[in-house]
Amino acid sequence: MEIDPGRQRRLGDGETADVVDAVINSRKSFRRFLDRPVERRVIEQILQVSGRAPSGTNMQPWHVNVIAGKTKRDLSAALLEAHHNAAEQHESDYSYYPDSFSEPYRSRRKKVGLDLYGLLGIEKGDVEKMKTQHGRNFMFFDAPIGLIFTIDRELKIGSWLDYGMFLQNIMIAARARGLDTCPQAAFAKYHRIIRDHLDIATDQIVVCGMSLGYADLTAVENHLETQRQPVGEFTRFFDL
């Protein structure tokens, strides 16, 4: 089999590192998008390159549903209806989060919520406004493209690890094309509705969704900047 010469290139120069780091650093979650379409060809490119993600024994456990137009509008309407009127009747197929949070996760989680609601002028305890804001997830934050990701139910935690690499690739490949994203676990809770609308078999688990489009940089919620721990806080070095 012929080897793609592009993949054999050595990329150790500082210039490439600067570009790749800049693309990674420029990714963040956007929560309001412009009404500007994204071509199917571009989405296909993004998914093609993202599929280069590694996976244990090359199992490639990802399944993607790309939705736009009427399919997206109809799904969003059904999800919003459930979010506002029947939230307690729905439950995710898997636990993304633990039942209770210990430190430091509790504080970090609280901070991102407070910062987002603070920017939006939503006061602590204003449950209605918080619910409305959370509901914007189901509109894919007005992005023209929605992605719904599923995985075979029989697969194990290792394949979920592979899945994360695929998802990150999508977000980075999107950025490299001037596009923005928001990964969204919020969709998992409403997997029954998603299954109905997109004809997804019961042997699939809805992992998450993702908004894809051009961010509205003037929107206040897009001014949210999250912090990260310095390397020394999460790394131990041995013998170097």
Ligand SMILES: Cc1cc2nc3c(=O)[nH]c(=O)nc-3n(C[C@H](O)[C@H](O)[C@H](O)COP(=O)(O)O)c2cc1C
């Ligand atoms: C798998 C996954 C699921 C997420 N689910 C949601 C979600 O449902 N809604 C949302 O607004 N943000 C969601 N986020 C975004 C996180 O809040 C965000 O990544 C985190 O606060 C760090 O901010 P940044 O992405 O801007 O760097 C999710 C992120 C990941 C990786």
